[in-house]
Amino acid sequence: MLWKEIKLLVRKEIVLEWRQRYAFNSILLYVVSAVFVCFLSFNLQRGALNVVTWNALFWIIMLFAAINAIAKSFTQEQYGRQIYYYTISSPQGIILSKMLYNVGLMLILAFTCLSVYTLVMGNDIQHWGLFMVNLFLGAIGFSSSLTMVSGIASKTNNSSTLMAILGFPIIIPMLLMVIRVSKNAIDGLDISVSYDDLIILVAINVIVATVSYILFPYLWRS
Amino acid sequence: MSSLLKKNWWKVITVILLVYTIIGGLLFEVPRLAILNETIRALFFHVPMWFGMLILLTISVVYSIKYLRAPSQMVDNYAIEFANTGIVFGVLGILTGSLWANFTWGTFWTSDPKLNGAAIAMLIYFAYLILRNSLDDEQQRAKISAIYNVFAFATLIPLLFILPRLTDSLHPGNGGNPGFNSYDLDSKLRLVFYPAVIGWALFGVWLASLRLRARVINQKINEKIEEQYNQPSESHTGLPAGHSV
Numbered sequence: 247m248l249w250k251e252i253k254l255l256v257r258k259e260i261v262l263e264w265r266q267r268y269a270f271n272s273i274l275l276y277v278v279s280a281v282f283v284c285f286l287s288f289n290l291q292r293g294a295l296n297v298v299t300w301n302a303l304f305w306i307i308m309l310f311a312a313i314n315a316i317a318k319s320f321t322q323e324q325y326g327r328q329i330y331y332y333t334i335s336s337p338q339g340i341i342l343s344k345m346l347y348n349v350g351l352m353l354i355l356a357f358t359c360l361s362v363y364t365l366v367m368g369n370d371i372q373h374w375g376l377f378m379v380n381l382f383l384g385a386i387g388f389s390s391s392l393t394m395v396s397g398i399a400s401k402t403n404n405s406s407t408l409m410a411i412l413g414f415p416i417i418i419p420m421l422l423m424v425i426r427v428s429k430n431a432i433d434g435l436d437i438s439v440s441y442d443d444l445i446i447l448v449a450i451n452v453i454v455a456t457v458s459y460i461l462f463p464y465l466w467r468s
Numbered sequence: 469m470s471s472l473l474k475k476n477w478w479k480v481i482t483v484i485l486l487v488y489t490i491i492g493g494l495l496f497e498v499p500r501l502a503i504l505n506e507t508i509r510a511l512f513f514h515v516p517m518w519f520g521m522l523i524l525l526t527i528s529v530v531y532s533i534k535y536l537r538a539p540s541q542m543v544d545n546y547a548i549e550f551a552n553t554g555i556v557f558g559v560l561g562i563l564t565g566s567l568w569a570n571f572t573w574g575t576f577w578t579s580d581p582k583l584n585g586a587a588i589a590m591l592i593y594f595a596y597l598i599l600r601n602s603l604d605d606e607q608q609r610a611k612i613s614a615i616y617n618v619f620a621f622a623t624l625i626p627l628l629f630i631l632p633r634l635t636d637s638l639h640p641g642n643g644g645n646p647g648f649n650s651y652d653l654d655s656k657l658r659l660v661f662y663p664a665v666i667g668w669a670l671f672g673v674w675l676a677s678l679r680l681r682a683r684v685i686n687q688k689i690n691e692k693i694e695e696q697y698n699q700p701s702e703s704h705t706g707l708p709a710g711h712s713v
Contacts, residue, residue, distance in 0.1 A: 391623065402602040450626050453625075
């Protein structure tokens with residue numbers, strides 16, 4: 247029952263996004279320009295960044311793109327339509343469908359970002375499998391924690407700034423783990439080195455998703 | 469809790485413990501150690517701040533959960549005032565710690581897991597205060613800030629386990645540094661340290677209870693004023709009686 251509801255709601259999100267493509271396109275352009283601005287600011291030759299900087303810069307661009315992309319999950323639709331959803335669906339369905347949709351959005355963003363980033367700055371990733379798994383877990387983590395934050399921020403008057411200040415401290419544990427695993431992947435360390443960190447990453451994702459699942463009904467009702 | 473806050477016996481204990489901490493902390497003999505020297509006395513004023521902060525913030529989260537289960541303004545008052553006092557303790561902890569660090573580690577700030585954890589906790593609770601201020605409706609403010617309080621606390625806990633994995637700590641007991649136990653073999657430090665922890669924590673609760681009372685009185689005054697404004701509502705002006713337009 248819940249599963250069916252989620253499928254329908256995710257489809258609704260995709261259809262809505264497809265009808266007004268400007269939001270999606272603008273966030274893609276945001277990522278591309280952010281990468282290019284960084285490239286120009288560092289005044290780089292291709293592949294001239296050292297690994298630590300390359301890695302941190304990539305994830306910081308991803309973080310800002312994620313905050314901007316997910317901030318609109320609850321503000322995009324009008325108040326009246328939200329009340330309509332309130333009457334026809336369960337809060338759990340809403341939050342899980344938004345999270346799932348945002349995971350997809352984050353994955354598209356991540357791949358766009360990675361390809362443009364590689365194009366202008368080059369990359370030295372040696373363990374692609376680990377890097378991809380990490381990218382996937384990062385997308386899930388970013389979307390699950392920021393979706394809830396965007397729900398909270400959307401209730402206020404200055405939601406865009408608030409989205410950032412509420413989101414940053416919450417996302418730090420995830421960001422630190424993702425950066426750490428990503429560094430291991432670039433250095434080509436064996437995957438067994440990163441097992442612990444991957445497990446912690448999964449655990450954080452589970453905690454954040456569960457807490458959002460429990461808390462969202464209270465937020466939705468207000 | 470509310471009946472306990474009005475009792476006096478624990479306030480007497482707080483005063484006795486803190487007077488003992490200040491006198492004993494500054495005058496008792498302490499172990500002579502290289503680098504630390506006399507600065508080891510900061511132990512009685514710096515470390516209890518963290519215990520106090522954690523206790524106060526935990527109480528605040530408990531009241532936020534209570535609010536979500538059964539909303540009432542009083543419960544929200546508890547949550548915000550304990551968070552406020554927790555923030556004061558956190559800021560004091562950072563200030564005393566960085567002062568101490570300057571004399572022993574030679575720098576005000578390093579990338580130490582405990583420092584970073586404290587800084588992130590402060591970021592979360594400053595954001596919590598800003599979130600409260602940006603909501604106008606009182607019930608919505610209480611509810612949404614309670615949600616954020618619980619959500620943020622739940623993500624803060626994994627952080628406390630993650631940070632120590634990333635960098636070594638200069639704090640005692642981490643990264644190859646000896647723990648407290650090797651310092652105070654003569655347990656002279658402990659004689660003051662334990663009372664200090666209890667004393668400062670009780671002091672925090674006391675501070676929070678005073679702020680709580682001030683807040684409740686303010687709310688009552690506001691209610692009174694509102695009543696006065698509303699009484700001559702037949703005149704449709706909404707102004708107090710005797711105020712002619």
